Amino acid sequence: MGDKILRVNMTDLTVKEEPFPEEWKFLGGRGLSAKILLKEVDPTCDPLGPDNKVVLAPGVLSGSVAPTSGRMSVGGKSPLTNGIKEANSGGQAGQKMAKLGYRAMIIEGKAKDPEKRYLVSLNKDGYAITECPELKGLRTYAAAEKLSEKFNDKTAFVLCGPAGEKGFSGASVALTDEGATHPARHAARGGLGAAFGSKGLKAVAVDDSGTKPRQPQDQAAFKDYLKTFTKEFKEGTNLFEYGTSTTVPVANMLSTFPTRNRHEMQFEHADKLDGKNLVENFETRGGGMHHCMTGCIVSCSNVVHNAAGEYVTSALEFETIGLCGSNCCIDDLDKVAIMDRLCDELGLDTIETGGAIGLAMDCGALEFGDADGAIALLEKVDKGDPLAEAVAKGVCAVAEHFNADRVPAIGGQGIPAWEPRSLPATALTYMTSAMGADHTAGLVIAAGDDPSKSSQEAQLVNALCDSSGFCQFQGPKIENIRALYNAMYAADLSFEDVADLGWQCMQDEWEFNKKAGYDPALPEWMRTEKVPSNDMAITATEDDVARVFERMPVSDELRNLKAVG
Ligand code: SF4
Structure with missing residues (x-):
């Protein structure tokens, strides 16, 4: 199938293709990323230095017609945990990269001039690395908008926000979803956006015009099995028909809905944060459920509008509601949606960020429940404010800022909503x-x-x-x-x-x-x-x-x- 690896060297500003090893054919996504990192990266290296590598890898089945199989893995040494990390995301780039024949993109080195920003673009005719000064410091939606003006509508983007450019260890890697201007899907955990941004890379543009889905070697068996697989899914219960946000009542019942920086695990206003409220608003506000990548048959992603009917964010997930909402005692879904959008704009993990704000509230920086204060704090992440920067670096950085000793983190990384003491x-x-x-x-x-x-x-x-x-x-x-x-x-x-x-x-x-x-x-x-x-x-x-x-x-x-x- 002519599978390839694309190696991007940010020090020399070179890009080259390598053949994909035959013995790795059953490796993709996270497994492939682990194999490459173990082989090529010194585990003791500085995660933000030239010796770390960031691997973008679609899965073994990505690019084929197997449903819901086009996820993109982002791997590297984590600036947050100092260990290996993989974060996985929907969006359109995984499917497109696989259709171009790339099983992985390895991003290595580091741009010599820290002031410069670069864009890697790929399509069926080749690849290029170019300087993109116009994208420097831009939040992700503005950057995606500018990028989409330069490329055709078959192009998807992978990019970092200001948090990644500044090397903040809570940074995510953003991927555009159905609309090229919505960088709403994030490979969020572990601060890999900081590893990506530290290289001087701002964005990767993937254009799959003129390509076809990857073809299985046994087409009849593939097609036959897909019929069974898809039928089974469609005849079963789609637990995520209305997204993960509707998990709120169950999580609250199970005492795994963090509240007041995890001093409690049930929130007295959980009903206000239940995703069913988002679903009920679709009729009057617009928005609705959609799929974040081509070929998904689950469509768990909600598109959230405000009371004026304007797009705010996508997707507002259970974990974001748990950390940016109940953990901070914020009981207003509209405000949580704004926090989610700001995290997406800055290129930040909502779990790490919500955990960090909750800890900052516990340390007295803000009152619990102060949604406007939390939003104002996030607005300052790319404006040089020391507390906002600590928040963008994650839970442990906030603990250090306040010298706190009750820290909701394990191994350097903030704990997700799903609570380890209850589970x-x-x-x-x-x-x-x-x-x-x-x-x-x-x-x-x-x-x-x-x-x-x-x-x-x-x-x-x-x-x-x-x-x-x-x-x-x-x-x-x-x-x-x-x-x-x-x-x-x-x-x-x-x-x-x-x-x-x-x-x-x-x-x-x-x-x-x-x-x-x-x-x-x-x-x-x-x-x-x-x-x-x-x-x-x-x-x-x-x-x-x-x-x-x-x-x-x-x-x-x-x-x-x-x-x-
Ligand atoms: S819409 Fe939901 S189920 Fe489909 S790929 Fe995106 S996250 Fe996965």
Whole structure:
């Protein structure tokens, strides 16, 4: 299929193509990124220095007609955790990059002149790197608008905002969704936007005009299996028909809706933050549900308008509502939508940023519930304000700013809404995954009687999902991925072979982190301070943690487990 790697050297300002190794054909997205980083990056390097590399990698199935399979992985050494990190996003660029035949783009080096900004563009006729002074310092929507004037409507963009350009460790990498001017999808966790921006790179433009979907080697088998797969999905319950924001009542009931900087895990005004309010507003305000990338059949992404009927943001997700809303005691969805938009504009992770603002409120910088104060603070992120800059650097930077000792972070990264004290297997994921406190690495809501096993299995399925190109909200099982990989490459992989690919990804990441000296230390207060509404704290023992690192036999649960984020 002529697969290629594109290597962008920001020091020399050169771009070159390399053949994609045949032995890596079943590696994509997160698994491929881990393999490249382990092979090419010194784990002890400065994450914002020239020796770190940022890998953009669509999944194994991306660019094909497999539904919901065009996700883009962004990988690198994290400026937040100092370990390996992968953040995964929808948007249009993953699908397009794969259709151009690129299995990965490796961005290395660092521009010699820190004042200059560069744009890499690709299309079927080739690639180029050019200076783009007009984009310097621009927030993402303005930058995408300018970019879309230069390129045709088949072009999608990957870019960083001012936070990434300034190397703030809460920075995300933005991807444009259906409209090229909406950089509303973010590879958000781990501060990879700062790694991207530190190279002098402002944007990547991917134009797939004149390309066709990637063709499987066994077209009949691929087509046949897709019929079954799509039918099963359509006949089942689409849990995300109205997006993740409608999860609020369940999360609140389960005591996993952070409130007052996690002093509580149930919010008294949770009903005001329930995503059903957004859905009810669609009729009068406009907006609605859509898919953020071509080929998605889940369409979990909401488009949120204000009372005047104007577009504000997309998508307003559960995690954003939990961290920027209830965690800060902000009970107004319109204000949370503005905070989400500002994070997208600045190129910031809403989880890290909401956690940082909640901690700043707890330290007395603002009153809990002061939405306008939080919005004003975010507005100052790109204007040199020291507290706003600490917020943009994340939870631990705010803790340092105030000398706080009750810090809601694990291994340097702010904790997502899904609360480890209330969810014992998810706690083990945060303590063992190389992704650290990241619910997308292995969220387990119902752990059963062996949290270590539940965590390991969830981590394995999610690692595989993030390598395949599938969105976690499609909920693929290992068997689905196996059937499609076999048809894609006319191969004969067994269930165990495919499960091994997920495990190998985890092992590569663990190896990198061991060399990097990554420390996923759990803050002591999470063992002693119980969640008031369920009296739970983290009780995981050293043995529970150790068991997650030892491969367990394939179980029926693993065979039936769906990826979930
Ligand atoms: S399921 Fe949701 S997040 Fe995933 S690709 Fe579709 S719209 Fe985007």
